[in-house]
Each structure stands twice: as C-alpha cells, then as structure tokens.
Amino acid sequence: MDLFSRSLSDLLDTVAGLSDDDFARPSGCADWLVRDLVCHFVIDAQDVLITLVTLTADAVTHDSVTYWEVTREPADDPLAALTVRLAAAYGEPWMLKHHVDDVGGAALRAAQIADPRLKVSTRDMVLxxxxxxxxxxxxxTLHHLDLVAHLPGARRPHADALARCREVLELLAGAFPAAWRDEDVLLVGTGRRAPTERERAELGDRPLPFVLV
Structure with a gap:
C-alpha cells in the first residue's frame, strides 16, 4: 500500500510540473497525446475511488499479480476514443491539471485510510x-513511463515501483535477462519499444510483445 501511495504521488507531481506545451506532445501510448494520457489518469483515479467503496463479502478470486492478464495482441479499449474526446473538451491544460490533482489526490487519501483487510469487487474480480x-x-508506473516517453528531463518513476512492476511482469511472463535495467524490461516486455539487436539475441526465442490488460 505504501508503494501505491509513492507511485501515485510521483505521477501526480510529474503532471503538476508539465508545461502547457507538454500536453500537446506525444505520449508512450500509441495515438495518445500527453493530454489524453493525463485524462486517462482522471478515469483511473475515479476507478480507485469507486472500487474502494465497492465492498463485498465474497471470496477472493485474484491478487495484485493475477489482476493482470498477458496477451500477445493489443487490448481493444472501448474507452480509448472517448478519452481522447474528453481530453480535448478540457480546452486549457490548467483545467485538466486541476482535475487530475483533485481526483488523484482524493484517490491517494482514500487509499491511505483504507482497511487493507477488506475485500472489494471490480471487473468481475474480488481482491x-x-x-x-x-x-x-x-x-x-507503466503510465508514468508513457507520460515522460517524449519529455526528456521529466521526473521518472521511483526505482522501487519499477522493480515491483518488473517482478509482476516476470511472474506472469517469465524472467528477463538479469543484467537488464528494470525500465528496459518493462518497455520491451510490454511492447512499448522494440528490442535492440543485442536484446533480441539475449531474449532468444521468447515471443514479444507481452501486453498486460
């Protein structure tokens, strides 16, 4: 739970430091600008707030790793086009900044006071x-990497968060070369960039990319 707070806080701080021009730059998410990705953060934060109050007495079905699913094909997200239209509707970057800070901050506070032993229901899962x-x-963490993909000098995810995400990916999809940086494992392992010739040789016959949905 502490890592949730750290990773979300780092993400919100990075968004707060963006310039107006940064919002019109491409992100690491295909076909999305930075503004579209920031709008997606609003939706994510709302999801956290909704889920934390969707309590259930049902048996647990998933954990923090099995929540995610590995596929070889990009996920078809029906909200992707809506997110782009919604992001454009904000008009000025400061409006979107304010909203993500407001809702993201609420999600952060809600997580900090949540009882970790309770069970919640979301996406037909109980955790x-x-x-x-x-x-x-x-x-x-992955979307933090997407956010700064074309913003050299912007704050990057915390090392502990990157290490945890690598652990999740390797639990689901198998180990990557130990010498690789955590960030490179995540970028290559989720198809965010193609492996170099050297990396491809080190991976051997492993199929890529892995996309977690």
Missing part, C-alpha cells in the same frame, strides 16, 4: 484492498 492497490502500482 483484498491491499492487493487491489498493489495491482495499481503497475498502472501508475
């Missing part, structure tokens, strides 16, 4: 609160 928030470390 302990601690595992649900743990799953979102992946979401915040």
């Amino acid at each position: 302990a609160v601690a595992d649900y928030l743990g799953a979102y470390v992946w979401e915040w």
